[in-house]
Amino acid sequence: MTVSRFxxxxxxxTSDPLGHIRLYEAGNIxxxxxxxxxxxAKRDLVAAQRPVDWEPPSILRPRRC
Numbered sequence: 736m737t738v739s740r741f742x743x744x745x746x747x748x749t750s751d752p753l754g755h756i757r758l759y760e761a762g763n764i765x766x767x768x769x770x771x772x773x774x775x776a777k778r779d780l781v782a783a784q785r786p787v788d789w790e791p792p793s794i795l796r797p798r799r800c
Contacts, residue, residue, distance in 0.1 A: 740781040
């Protein structure tokens with residue numbers, strides 16, 4: 736079973752015992768295991784759907800708080 740999540744910021748995840756790294760890129764929707772989706776949501780890395788005011792991260796734009 737997987738859940739779809741909108742990725743807010745880039746992050747990587749080691750998905751198996753062999754150490755393969757999966758990259759999740761901001762602005763895309765990915766199917767991910769429920770445990771990963773929950774952990775990423777706790778850290779504000781993903782959202783259930785794209786927020787209305789979401790903009791891609793940029794080093795050229797000041798961070799909004």
